Amino acid sequence: MPRRTPLSALDRMRTPRRFPGFLKTASVCVLIAGLLSPFSQAVAASGAPKAAAADDYCGGQCSDILPPGENGNATLAQILLNQAFGTQPGHAEDQLGPYANLAKGYPALTTDKINTFFNDASFGVPSGQVASSEKPAGRGDVTIVRDKKTGVPHITGTTRYGTEFGAGYAAAEDRLWLMDVFRHVGRGQLTSFAGGAPANQGLEQQFYRNAPYTEADLQAQIDTAVAKNGERGQQALADVNAYLAGINAYIDASDPGRYFPGEYVLTGHKDAITNAGTIDHFKVTDMVALASVVGSLFGAGGGGEVNNALSLLEAQAKYGVAEGTRVWESFRERNDPEAVLTLHDGQSFPYAAKPASAQGEALPDAGSVTAEPLLYDRTGSAKSQTATGTADTVAKSALSSARRGMSNALVVSGAHTASGHPVAVFGPQTGYFAPQLLLLQEIQGPGISARGASFAGLSMYVELGRGQDYSWSATTSGQDIIDTYAVELCQDDHHYLYHGTCTAMDQVQQANAWKPTVADGTAAGSYTMRVWRTKYGPVQYRATVGGKKVAYTTLRSSYLHEADSIIGFQMLNDPDYVKGPQDFQKAAQHINFTFNWFYADSRHTAYYNSGDNPVRAAGVDAEFPVWAQPAYEWRGWDPAANTADYTAPAAHPNSVDQDYYISWNNKQAEDYAAAPWGEGSVHRGNLLEDRVKKLVAAGGVTRTALTQAMADAAVADLRAEDVLPKLLKVIDGAPVTDTAAAAAVDKLRAWLTAGAHRTETSAGSQKYADADAVRILDAWWPLLVEAEFEPGLGSALYTAFGANLPVDEAPSAGHGPTGSHAGSAFQYGWWSYVDKDIRAVLGEQVNGPLAQKYCGAGSLTACRDTLLGTLKQAAGMTAAQVYPGDDQCSAGDQWCADSIAQRALGGIKHGRISWQNRPTYQQVVEYTSHR
Incomplete structure (x- = not known):
């Protein structure tokens, strides 16, 4: 006997085409309670x-x-019940x-x-639990x-x-x-x-x-x-x-x-x-x-060679080839x-x-890199989406x-x-x-x-x-396991030199069209995705290298495997x-x-x-x-x-x-160097x-x-636990005379002493303990990083390094690349750069230091002024400014901004839960014996 129960009368009613996860409540849902047959398993447990x-x-x-x-x-009935009343x-x-x-x-x-x-997670099911x-x-x-x-x-x-x-x-x-x-x-x-x-x-x-x-x-x-x-x-x-x-x-x-x-x-x-x-x-x-x-x-690590090259070129333009390379390597x-x-x-x-x-480096000429188009022949709702914009939305x-x-x-x-x-x-x-x-x-x-x-x-x-x-x-x-190759073009933009022979690229494409959707208002549309492939992998960018036209391709070892x-x-x-x-x-x-x-x-x-x-x-x-x-x-x-x-x-x-x-x-x-940015x-x-x-x-x-x-x-805030003590050490070098800054320092220090956790006052309260300190650090971090590094690096290089490694990845919606309500936090950020730079300014030992001192241009007094100035600015920001709100949360709702949402890939939705940074599937094991 199949596990699922048949659709009820409501299920058999015609429903407009729409994408699940964006369903709107239907007034007919008031009838569901009387129409939905009970959800049951296939066979009763008692005699199984x-x-x-x-x-x-x-x-x-x-x-x-x-x-x-x-x-x-x-x-369908269960989906509509869920959408209308939250029934699971x-x-x-x-x-x-x-x-x-x-x-x-x-x-x-x-x-x-x-x-x-x-x-x-023991094997089997006890008879009373079947x-x-x-x-x-x-x-x-x-x-x-x-x-x-x-x-x-x-x-x-x-x-x-x-x-x-x-x-x-x-x-x-x-x-x-x-x-x-x-x-x-x-x-x-x-x-x-x-x-x-x-x-x-x-x-x-x-x-x-x-x-x-x-x-x-x-x-x-x-x-x-x-x-x-x-x-x-x-x-x-x-x-x-x-x-x-x-x-x-x-x-x-x-x-x-x-x-x-x-x-x-x-x-x-x-x-x-x-x-x-x-x-x-x-x-x-x-x-x-x-x-x-x-x-x-x-399971596909690596890549990013073109972005690496662009930030290296910016560093060399700022400092010259030798020193720019040294600066780049220190941030890498x-x-x-x-x-x-x-x-x-x-x-x-x-x-x-x-x-x-x-050997063999093929760095692009300045200003020559363009992303390879993916979308062609767009109509309707597809026209409002650019290839880059859509990918950003997904991210x-x-x-x-x-x-x-x-x-x-x-x-x-x-x-x-x-x-x-x-x-x-x-x-x-x-x-x-x-x-x-x-x-x-x-x-x-x-x-x-x-x-x-x-x-x-x-x-x-x-x-x-x-x-x-x-x-x-x-x-x-x-x-x-991913490398980028510069294939030299010949004849036109879709032929390249392979071992000295002008060779045609292979074009693959997928045409998609969709009908209007009622629930989210998306209009009909269509487009064709087109990728040009070479023996060195798909084309990702176009550029010139030493004046020669090239296509940058991406080859990974698991491609075709x-x-x-x-x-x-x-x-x-x-x-x-x-x-x-x-x-x-x-x-x-x-x-x-x-x-x-x-x-x-x-x-x-x-x-x-x-x-x-x-x-x-x-x-x-x-x-x-x-x-x-x-x-x-x-x-x-x-x-x-x-x-x-x-x-x-x-x-x-x-x-x-x-x-x-x-x-x-x-x-x-040690020496396993093929890692993402930020492992410092x-x-x-x-x-x-x-x-x-x-x-x-x-x-x-x-x-x-x-x-x-x-x-x-x-539930720990990495910035607070591992970087804040160094920041406070700089600030503690002299009395803090500004009352707003002093109050902010006291709140941060008290939070640090309490463990630097982002947790509720009590289970289900939806209010953070040390809420002001959490807000202050969330507001302060991007301000202090910019004020610490941009003057020395310059805007262009600071931005280029930011493309390699985002400045922040706090849990809340407005802080970092993970996006809102995604749970995972503190994987990518400038924590190591701030730590190394502040220790260097303090005169402490730093193994693998940055090439230069950036906070206050290396002056401890100027660095302290930078930290206090940005801290005062952060302390003055309201919760609504730090947590601007989104489709799930009101502006200023700190707990909600951090909260985890189960992102709908179908019609069933679930409530938000309090933030915690842990695996979604997790085991706790201790074996007592062995075969």
Whole structure:
């Protein structure tokens, strides 16, 4: 019996076409209470069998959480109820409350209370907790059992095919609409599928530019991944096909039963009265399209070489070539000696270091760079969106923000725990969405035994979670696997020199058109996205170099290889493969996306940094564009397959049983220089490092203590904790005579003494403790940074550096690149620059200093005047000025400005929660035994 209930009479009423997430309340909703049939699980729990539990060595000490809830599908009636009255479908947000409550509840946390804020992640479902049991499509070789508390599917199969069929069926039950959205995003077809809202336009433009694949390209990636991986490759393809069969079986069952997601009616794909229309079956190339979105968001570090070049040219124009280069390098901090490291035991892993003498650089002529157009033949509502403007909208309002807030990990060796077993608190931060990009599941079958989170539509395996006696997780690492090449043009703008031969670029395009949408007022429109591709990757910019016309292309090692990582995930799910830390590392070596992988069992911890790191030609500086010539290509590069020589696994940062590991997207190891901007003396990772290091020094670490360390860091203001003390030290050099400035100093000092947290006065109060101090720092930071650095750098260079690294990323809507209500904060900002500069002005030791002193031009007295002047200005700003309000918050509402919103990717909406800076999926684990 299918899980979803049929549409009620209301569902069958015709509804105007509109995009979900922007629905307006319909007056007809007053009828819903009498028309909506009860939401129920497939089979009553009372007589249902329990899910068969595999061997579980966690001893009840594995927990996890994934807000807002497991159920990401809703009928039309449920969507309209939600829009009108806030009513939630079953299990749509039952993990949101426990997740939110940790922000205030962590100080009183005990071992017995952990599962008040997390779920029990033990294998199986106790018989008294079984909510439903079903045999999908009547199959006898697989059972899907769902538990009462969360509705998470526990899939148990007696055959490999049946197991994967069940995984696909359960995924469609929980995320069918989201999966459909993302297979269209990955093909650049979202607007034609879901409407022309600005966010939709931006999404498809962003991903199409990065992965402009044809259907043949998608199929070739499947063929390549299977062919090069032998028996495991064949098994992966069989698993995918079984998984797809399960998805399609659910589609077939839901159609006549009318319990498919209501968004299909709201977007015109199904008729609510006649049931006309179809939901297209999923196919194998959809998996690659989905994987390209995930890889682009979370697993593709590097790039930015053109922006790097532009800021270098500005520095050289300001200071001259030699000094400008020195200034640029000091702000780049590509191998900063004060950076917090994940591997802190003295290991060195050289990669992408600055060459002694750069070769093949192709820096643009000043003023010659233009972005390559993406949109053509725009009509209607598409005309109001520029390629740049739309991408900016997305970065502020949709999935791009997820890329900036990725994940943390705290892992402590058993040598330092109370039990003698390792303890880990870790998980990915994939953004806050409704429904979540991830889903929870347990899969038990031949060759598979795991529970955890997987990206919707790619859940044939658990991607982050636990096996029988081990857990694993990941953070985005960001090491550089992307390079920019300057291809010299010949004949016209669409031919280039390849190894001396004038060669035509390959043009790929996607035409999209959409109908008017009632809810958000978007008019009909259309456009064509067009990308010019070369053997060196897609064209991103045009410029001249030494007077020669060039196209700048972007080549990443995972381009045309989005499917390759499937083998690594297959291994991580295989209990016969992973039996210890070395096996875990070997599995992670098969993942070509850029991630930091962490592992814990009852005896060992481990770490491995994955990704296909290309071997660059001698003398090539990965920070800047190089000429597209054989001498500067990746070593062993095959342009047809986009394969190359890659650095050996031993050259990747890796470790077993270090005393502890922390990661919050910080630098991995000494000399691993291929990192994003901003990995200097003050980084978000310091919030974890300081707390975990203190716990390890004291010894006897517990799950409770490590969870508290994570949660305390999650509500801390990095600027206040790590930079404010230095600022106050400058100010304290003399009495503060201005009363307004003195009052502001007192408030900031009191907040710092209290812990520099951004937390409510009491749970649910929606008012911050130390609210004035928080407001003052939010207002002060951008003012002080500008006043400290712009006079010395000059406006042009200050702006150019700001394009490489944003000045601020506080939680509130107006402060930084993440955008409003996105949760993640303090990953990117000028914290390190301010810290190093202020210490230098104070005369303190600075390893890896900036090339010059900027605050007060190096004068301590002038620097103090700058700080006090901007502080007084900040203190005088009203809350409404600092928090200007948006579509969700009134001007001046500080708590609301910080608050986290689950961004609607479908028709169901959820309430805001108080800010906290932590993973969206998170595990707390401590294994008691081992196989």
